Amino acid sequence: MQALTGRILYKEGYTFVEAIIALGVLLVLASLVPLLLSPIQKQPPSIQLEEISVFLSMLGKEVREGRSIEVRNNGLYITQTTGDVISFTKYHSLIRKQVNGQGHEVWVQNIQELLIEKQSGTSFKVTVIDTKGKELMRVFRRFK
Template sequence: MIHAKKGFTFLEMIAVLSIVLLVTSLLPFLFDARLFTYDNVNGFHRTEWHIFLQQLHGELNESKRWKSSGTVLYLEKFTGEQVSFDLYKSTIRRQVNGTGNETALQSVKSVAYTSTNNGIFLRVMATDGKTYEAFLSRLF
């Protein structure tokens, strides 16, 4: 008695692969292209604000001390590095040990930092006149 082996033939595999490739090639057309547009290219954008807050919160958690002089925030990291965030022209820049010029946030008219024992209160006025505020506290 001979048992038939069960499995896919080569032609069935080619047919399935063709269908899968066809469906995956049509996936980009299912997405609405308007989801990926950037409304405010040359101004302050809330997405950049949230990214800046996340970066600053991470820096705060890596710091043993922090202080502000109103418009400049100084963070002393556990590694000994001195990180500062200050307003330079219309951007908030990040510097490490007084060097570098990393843009942290663009289209900023003014910034004010207030240090507390638990964290930092931050107020930013964008070039369009809108004010954004946040309080960042340490996790530990």
């Protein structure tokens, strides 16, 4: 009778090996869940677009603090109250800032195109196109 009871308990329970196999299968399936959910998740905004947005905001600050602004040769030249001239131009695949034609301060990297167009006597439009073809544009207007 004891042998029979032992068999029934053995048949109703799990062995240690079965538990390890079940745990292994569970871990494999759990590791696949992020792969299945990745198409559903919202993609973060492009870092490049954020960098261009910050550039346009900082450019607005430079424009507000400048004494006069000139657009020439697809570059922006801001004369400060100190007499220094700050220029923003495209150089290879980046936008650089120079003071009095010297220096090389990188403000944006990996761009395809920088377009600066004078719209009127007090406004100009800056368009930046990144290497993926995404375009950000902002119009700046100065008040005298």
